[in-house]
Amino acid sequence: MTVRFVKRNVYFLSFLGLLALASCESNDSELTLNDTLTTEEVQNVVLADDYSSDVEDVIEDDAVVTEVAGRGHTPPSNHPDCLIRTVEETTNGKIVTLDFGDGCEGRRGRIFAGKIIIEYTRVDGTFSKVVSFEGFSVNDNGIEGSVSVSKMQENSNGNPERSYAVDITINLSTGETITKKGEKVKEMIEGADTDTRGDDVFLITGFWESVNKYGEVFKATITTPLRREYACKFIVSGVVEITKGGNDYTLDFGDGSCDNKATITDADGNTREITLRERRRR
Numbered sequence: 001m002t003v004r005f006v007k008r009n010v011y012f013l014s015f016l017g018l019l020a021l022a023s024c025e026s027n028d029s030e031l032t033l034n035d036t037l038t039t040e041e042v043q044n045v046v047l048a049d050d051y052s053s054d055v056e057d058v059i060e061d062d063a064v065v066t067e068v069a070g071r072g073h074t075p076p077s078n079h080p081d082c083l084i085r086t087v088e089e090t091t092n093g094k095i096v097t098l099d100f101g102d103g104c105e106g107r108r109g110r111i112f113a114g115k116i117i118i119e120y121t122r123v124d125g126t127f128s129k130v131v132s133f134e135g136f137s138v139n140d141n142g143i144e145g146s147v148s149v150s151k152m153q154e155n156s157n158g159n160p161e162r163s164y165a166v167d168i169t170i171n172l173s174t175g176e177t178i179t180k181k182g183e184k185v186k187e188m189i190e191g192a193d194t195d196t197r198g199d200d201v202f203l204i205t206g207f208w209e210s211v212n213k214y215g216e217v218f219k220a221t222i223t224t225p226l227r228r229e230y231a232c233k234f235i236v237s238g239v240v241e242i243t244k245g246g247n248d249y250t251l252d253f254g255d256g257s258c259d260n261k262a263t264i265t266d267a268d269g270n271t272r273e274i275t276l277r278e279r280r281r282r
Contacts, residue, residue, distance in 0.1 A: 037218075037244045042251060042264055043277040045218050045242060046235075048180040048210045051170050052147075053228065054110055054138050056186070057197075059131060059149060060162070061107075062096060062118060064195055078197045080106050093120040093127065100136075107197070108233070113137045126151050142171035160188045166208065182208025182220075191230070200230040204238070219243040223250075232258035234276055 061078040062085075079085060082104035088095040096119075100112040114136035120127040131147040145168035155161040163185050170178045184206030191200035203225040210218045219242070226238030236258055240251040250265045265271040 037242060037247065037249050037264065037266075039264075039272075039274045041212065041216075041218065041244070042242065042249075042262075042274055044176070044178055044212065045210050045220055046251075046262075047172075047277050048170055048178045049208065049220075051138055051141060051143060052164075052166055052168060052180060055116070055131070055143065055147060055168075056162075056164060057108075057230075058098065058106070058112070058116055059118060059129065059147070061197065062098065063127070063129075063151075064197075078107060080104055083112075090119075093122050095119050108230075111139050113140075123150075126153060140173040144169045144171070155187060157187065157189075160192050162186050162188075164206075177213050179211045180208050182206060184208070184222075186228075187225075197230050202228045204228060216244065220251075226253065227256065229258070234258060234260050235262075 064078060065085075079098070082101065084099040084101070086097045086099070088097075095117065098116040098118070100114060100116075103111050103113050105111055115134040116136055117132045117134065119130045119132075121129070128151070129149040131149065133143055133145065136143050145166075147168065148165045150163045152161040152163075163183065165183050167181045168179070170180065172178065184204055186202045186204050189201050189203055191197070204227075205222050205225050207219070207221045210220065212218070221241045221243075222238065223241050224237075224239035226235050226240070228235055235253045237256045238253050240253075242249045242251055242264075248267055252263045252265070254261060254263075260276040261273060262276060263271050263273050
């Protein structure tokens with residue numbers, strides 16, 4: 001065996017070793033990236049809740065029409081004029097179909113299309129609701145699945161309260177798909193004394209899971225109630241704990257200002273500011 005042959009094999013084995021090391025480092029890096037919550041992932045977790053809230057707003061708009069009318073009053077409708085609302089009476093309630101057609105602009109500038117079907121059932125003088133969708137979208141982002149709603153006329157604070165069980169899939173116009181499953185409680189702390197929606201303010205508690213297109217699961221738990229004001233398109237305050245893999249993060253929506261900023265803090269105390277995504281059309 002010549003010296004040149006030995007050297008050539010040593011070089012070759014060294015090269016293979018470097019490739020293996022680079023491969024391990026690459027895999028470690030990928031694992032780290034997969035366990036790290038990116039800004040885009042935080043935005044999507046919040047976006048899933050935003051679209052869910054858009055649906056809740058429509059349901060609450062219809063509740064004003066249905067429940068106030070049931071008390072013998074003619075309430076102002078917060079539904080847009082382009083919406084076609086049909087009602088089918090049932091034995092213990094009614095089925096309301098909200099048909100937005102091919103595109104109907106809501107009071108807050110959202111473009112709705114398709115149908116929301118709300119099945120009302122009378123329970124102890126009020127209504128519980130089961131909501132389903134037919135070709136429904138918000139700003140060209142499709143929504144499928146179901147939402148069930150129960151209402152408490154007055155909670156321990158003396159405020160109206162609604163509980164939501166959500167199981168929906170959101171097909172974003174970008175091609176991304178987000179699923180959301182969870183529960184939330186919305187307490188109306190302002191605006192209950194009027195039939196209009198513009199002065200409504202809610203405190204929200206609850207939890208949900210979101211799954212992205214890669215099958216990664218994000219668990220979100222509200223640890224400080226979120227404050228949503230109907231007059232603002234963003235959550236104005238509150239804290240959510242988000243878990244991805246084995247890592248926990250704290251998402252803080254700020255001091256009550258109506259803006260699109262929030263901060264995300266990891267378990268080591270590293271904080272960064274993020275800009276929340278708006279629900280835009282394609």
